[in-house]
Amino acid sequence: MKYILNETPLKTTNNFRINNITVDLDIKETEFNEYNLSFKNDLDINTEIKTGFDSKIGLKTDKYLYLDITPKKDIKDVLIINYEFNNNSYLASNININLEHDLNTIIVFRSKTESFLNFKLSVNSKENINSNITLVNLTSDSSTNLVAIENSVNTNSNIITNYVDIKGKLRISNYYSDLYKEKSSSSFNTIYIGNNDERLDMNYYVKNNNKRTISNMLFQGALTDNSYKSLKGTIDFVEHVSKSKGEENENCILLSDTCKSRSLPMLLCHEEDVVGSHGMSSGKIDSEKLFYLMSKGISEEEAKRLIIKANFKIVLDNILDSSIKNEIEEIINERIK
Amino acid sequence: MLEIKNLYTYAEDDHGKEILKGLNLNINAGEVHVIMGPNGSGKSTLANTIFNNPRYVVSKGEILFEGEKINDLKPNEIAKKGIFMSFQIPEVIPGVTVAQFLKTAKSNITGEKINLLKFSNEVEENMEKLGIDKSYLNRELNVGFSGGEKKKNEILQLLTLNPKLAILDETDSGLDVDAIKIVSKGIKLFKNDNNAVLIITHSTKILEYLDVDYVHVLVNGKIVLSSDASLAKTIEENGYSSYMEN
Amino acid sequence: METNVKLDEKLNNIYNLKTNEEYEKTEIGLNKEIVERISKEKEEPDWVLNIRLKALEFYEKLDLPNWGPDLSEIKLDDITTYIKPKNKMADKWEDVPEDIKNVFDKLGIPEAEKKSLGGVGAQYDSEMVYHRVQDELKEKGVIYTNFDTAIKEYPDLVKEYFSKAVPINDHKFIAMHYALFSGGSFVYVPKGVVLTDPLQSYFRLNSPGAGQFEHTLIIVEEGASLQFIEGCSAPGYNELNLHAGCVELFVKDNAFLRFSTIENWSKNMMNLNTKKAIVGERGKLEWIMGSFGSKVSMLYPMTILNGDYAKCEFTGISFAGSGQNLDTGIKVIHNGKHTSTVVNSKSISKDGGICTFRSNIWVKNNSVKSKLNVSCESLMLDSESRSDTIPVDLVENDDIEYAHEAKIGKISDESIFYLMSRGLSEEEALKLIVRGFAEPISKAFPIEYAVEMNRLIDLELEGTIG
Incomplete structure (x- = not known):
């Protein structure tokens, strides 16, 4: 069946078909016995099966697995949540995190064969919260991943969200951050790699919704082969949000002459006293940097990896578990050729 | 060791306008050579061409290293053969640490897995000799480095990678005494009977700190005169103008 | 006054x-x-x-x-x-x-x-x-x-x-x-x-x-x-x-x-x-x-760069006051080698005016060695106004250089203060700064028009203060 997903917050010209993505999906019911859910550094986590799944991506489904996480004190260790698919499974799931205290989380998805993920992370913070949340997609090359992230950020709180989007044949992601109280801030960092015929559609939106709010978005990516990515990033300064700041940066390295990169960095502004900016650059890897590294004996492939991993550093440094970080680096090495 | 025969080169984005116009040069093991020349004579082009920088295209002639033609090799393959080049303006590469870079370069050149302990001892020893603080290793490559720090970093790479031939592009640093001291110290530490050095420079200053075997004058893409170190003295007194008519 | x-x-x-x-x-x-x-x-x-x-x-x-x-x-x-x-x-x-x-x-x-x-x-x-x-x-x-x-x-x-x-x-x-x-x-x-x-x-x-x-x-x-x-x-x-x-x-x-x-x-x-x-x-x-x-x-003026080394330069300014909705921008298609685009767009919104910069830029697969530089700056003179930047880029070629930047902001109070401390009235200071903001664009016009443009800016800003 055809679905129209990932609608931009504000429609623009239809020429480049950037306003949404039309995809043909075969949606099955979630079979809850076909995947494993495991936790490291366990917390009091409620899981239940609910009905009526809906995320800003736009795909509604029926049954889904619901996890509720509410830390009762500041947690030092990183909470790791592993989703592991078995064969051919379809999974709809929503994690809801109520940040009454600081919490750092890594959520990892793994599958070995074709899998379909429809996932939503909802985060609500109280005042004075600092959290670092990372989502890592280590599903198979033939997987389809729909990942929606939503957060609403309270006074004086800062939520950093990292999304490692490096595998899967079709990847649709959506981020919505509502900075609804004064001095709230959020950072969203994505690293992505596209190989083969992989298709990525990203629709990220931050609303500076109160005074002295700060939004940051950073996208670092590399495309090879025939991969095709479409990135829509929006910063929205609504009315009465004086002294707010918003910044969006994108850098896309193109490693083949058949890959395609489409971007729409939107900057919407309805307030005088703000500072907003976006910067975008795309093109091949800097040839002078490449020459410098190669002249010191480093192979072209290795030099490209070094430069791309350096671009990815900000996200990699945010991954607070070294074994997951190593796993990611190895996949990057494999995928940058 | 290095043999350049009748080399013609032009810049990739300026087709047809040759910069090197029939350059010949021979360097043997154990020798220190200096190429001097006025601005625009093709000094930097020469170093970049030896390393096959894609910005420059060889239209004629060949470059041999230990008897093997290297014109068409990639820069890393040339490095692997045992040639090193220090950059006048080293690239700033954020996100890559000096340690990570040295390790990757060394293992790529030797083709062997690095014995980390042995390697870091070696690097630290070299750093001590050059008066570089250990904290450098964790800094990002050339990010926020001062001119002197960049220069030291290039020389540290020279000592660490230990090539057969070192090409030092000192085109603009001729008047910076600190830079010259670092370079000459590095060369003294590096130099032995089995390797060779080629210094490319604009001024004669560096020769006050080093013993060199040959001085070549590069004018308008060609070497117009080769002699011993005394030639530098003549140039210092008279400049390049007397060679320019050629 | x-x-x-x-x-x-x-x-x-x-x-x-x-x-x-x-x-x-x-x-x-x-x-x-x-x-x-x-x-x-x-x-x-x-x-x-x-x-x-x-x-x-x-x-x-x-x-x-x-x-x-x-x-x-x-x-x-x-x-x-x-x-x-x-x-x-x-x-x-x-x-x-x-x-x-x-x-x-x-x-x-x-x-x-x-x-x-x-x-x-x-x-x-x-x-x-x-x-x-x-x-x-x-x-x-x-x-x-x-x-x-x-x-x-x-x-x-x-x-x-x-x-x-x-x-x-x-x-x-x-x-x-x-x-x-x-x-x-x-x-x-x-x-x-x-x-x-x-x-x-x-x-x-x-x-x-x-x-x-x-x-x-x-x-x-x-x-x-x-x-x-x-x-x-x-x-x-x-x-x-x-x-x-x-x-x-x-x-x-x-x-x-x-x-x-x-x-x-x-x-x-x-x-x-x-x-x-x-x-x-x-x-x-x-x-x-x-x-x-x-x-x-x-x-949205459109340019198709059909031949190799073809160039397009866009220099534009919009000034939206009360009741105005100026939705402008550019479209460019790069369809040749070594083609280049330079965009320098500025906008000023005031009294509830809406300025939108909208662009569509397509760098086709055949347009190798192309260079693009797109820059948009928006100035908001009050918070009833709006200023949106909506650029769409489609790049189908790795061998290009594309840089795009956009900025939104207000006139800094310090700049106004500085000029006032040198004897200018607040309105004069504002006019001077806005004209300075528009200057790179106005100087692209023939002199009579640059004068005309500055006059229009002055007119628009008259009575803004007080």
């Missing part, structure tokens, strides 16, 4: 000239009969009428855009679609009817012609009323006339290029344009001819509730060079006016064209204009655009 002079009163003096003329014949609405009557009135050949009728079919089929500013206010059935001129086109100002000439006199057009222009065209409502080009240029084979005349006198040239850049079914308002087009300029610069003085066409829409649908077609042959200036204005009425003009530009190999527009339509104007250029090998097109007027503008 003139702080108490109302903006409208000021503007009245120059742009708001109304005439009490009776129109001999006007058409309201858009249907087959009207289209046929217009064509007959103009004694057009069949091929032109056929294009009009085909366009009408598209017009009926096409929907209003589902993005951008709200256009529902336009009552398409009530727009005056054609106004028959009282006189034939003149080539001497003396022959232009007194009341119309009076309007252009006040706008300073005949004066400018004497001083610094190679040729002038003037359109009043639906038709050109004046067209003249220096004899010297005529001798070199330069053609500069109104579009209707061009159809009659240069049918082969017109046929070869007309509607070849902008297709008749591009969008609803271009279909409307092709059904109703009237007036506009035709320029032909032969191979190798370099014009040192610019040509200027001035478009004036004086009738309330009317539409203007002029078609401008410019061909700059190989190695030739032209600067063309377009000025637009209208007096303010309560009824909505509609401008759905079309500009088609053909810049051949090694040719140069600078196309400058200073647009100051009245604030009851719906300005839905379409402009497109096709640039050949090593050709260069410069767009210079100042948008001050209109209630709603939707205007």
Whole structure:
């Protein structure tokens, strides 16, 4: 069946078909016995099966697995949540995190064969919260991943969200951050790699919704082969949000002459006293940097990896578990050729 | 060791306008050579061409290293053969640490897995000799480095990678005494009977700190005169103008 | 200090000239009969009428855009679609009817012609009323006339290029344009001819509730060079006016064209204009655009860089005040090697005005070694206003350099404070800073226009403080 997903917050010209993505999906019911859910550094986590799944991506489904996480004190260790698919499974799931205290989380998805993920992370913070949340997609090359992230950020709180989007044949992601109280801030960092015929559609939106709010978005990516990515990033300064700041940066390295990169960095502004900016650059890897590294004996492939991993550093440094970080680096090495 | 025969080169984005116009040069093991020349004579082009920088295209002639033609090799393959080049303006590469870079370069050149302990001892020893603080290793490559720090970093790479031939592009640093001291110290530490050095420079200053075997004058893409170190003295007194008519 | 002079009163003096003329014949609405009557009135050949009728079919089929500013206010059935001129086109100002000439006199057009222009065209409502080009240029084979005349006198040239850049079914308002087009300029610069003085066409829409649908077609042959200036204005009425003009530009190999527009339509104007250029090998097109007027503008000049080493430069500024929604930007297609685009866009919003920068840039797979640099800056003068930046980029080629940046911000209080501490009033300080912000754009205009632009900025800012 055809679905129209990932609608931009504000429609623009239809020429480049950037306003949404039309995809043909075969949606099955979630079979809850076909995947494993495991936790490291366990917390009091409620899981239940609910009905009526809906995320800003736009795909509604029926049954889904619901996890509720509410830390009762500041947690030092990183909470790791592993989703592991078995064969051919379809999974709809929503994690809801109520940040009454600081919490750092890594959520990892793994599958070995074709899998379909429809996932939503909802985060609500109280005042004075600092959290670092990372989502890592280590599903198979033939997987389809729909990942929606939503957060609403309270006074004086800062939520950093990292999304490692490096595998899967079709990847649709959506981020919505509502900075609804004064001095709230959020950072969203994505690293992505596209190989083969992989298709990525990203629709990220931050609303500076109160005074002295700060939004940051950073996208670092590399495309090879025939991969095709479409990135829509929006910063929205609504009315009465004086002294707010918003910044969006994108850098896309193109490693083949058949890959395609489409971007729409939107900057919407309805307030005088703000500072907003976006910067975008795309093109091949800097040839002078490449020459410098190669002249010191480093192979072209290795030099490209070094430069791309350096671009990815900000996200990699945010991954607070070294074994997951190593796993990611190895996949990057494999995928940058 | 290095043999350049009748080399013609032009810049990739300026087709047809040759910069090197029939350059010949021979360097043997154990020798220190200096190429001097006025601005625009093709000094930097020469170093970049030896390393096959894609910005420059060889239209004629060949470059041999230990008897093997290297014109068409990639820069890393040339490095692997045992040639090193220090950059006048080293690239700033954020996100890559000096340690990570040295390790990757060394293992790529030797083709062997690095014995980390042995390697870091070696690097630290070299750093001590050059008066570089250990904290450098964790800094990002050339990010926020001062001119002197960049220069030291290039020389540290020279000592660490230990090539057969070192090409030092000192085109603009001729008047910076600190830079010259670092370079000459590095060369003294590096130099032995089995390797060779080629210094490319604009001024004669560096020769006050080093013993060199040959001085070549590069004018308008060609070497117009080769002699011993005394030639530098003549140039210092008279400049390049007397060679320019050629 | 003139702080108490109302903006409208000021503007009245120059742009708001109304005439009490009776129109001999006007058409309201858009249907087959009207289209046929217009064509007959103009004694057009069949091929032109056929294009009009085909366009009408598209017009009926096409929907209003589902993005951008709200256009529902336009009552398409009530727009005056054609106004028959009282006189034939003149080539001497003396022959232009007194009341119309009076309007252009006040706008300073005949004066400018004497001083610094190679040729002038003037359109009043639906038709050109004046067209003249220096004899010297005529001798070199330069053609500069109104579009209707061009159809009659240069049918082969017109046929070869007309509607070849902008297709008749591009969008609803271009279909409307092709059904109703009237007036506009035709320029032909032969191979190798370099014009040192610019040509200027001035478009004036004086009738309330009317539409203007002029078609401008410019061909700059190989190695030739032209600067063309377009000025637009209208007096303010309560009824909505509609401008759905079309500009088609053909810049051949090694040719140069600078196309400058200073647009100051009245604030009851719906300005839905379409402009497109096709640039050949090593050709260069410069767009210079100042948008001050209109209630709603939707205007995105498009450039197709078809030849290797073709270049496009866009320099533009929009200033949206109360009740204005200026949705402008650019479209570029890179379709050749070593092609380049430089965009420098600025906007100022104030008193609830909305400025939107919208772009579509497509770097095709074959356009290796292309370079693009897009920069947008927006200045917000208060928080009732809006400023949106909506750029879409599609890159299909790895061997390019593309940098894009956008900034939104306010005037820093420190800058105002600094200037005031040096003795300037707050309003003077504000004007100075805004003019400085606009300076890189205004200096791209010929000097008379730069002065004009600064005057418009000053007018807009008058009475802002206090």
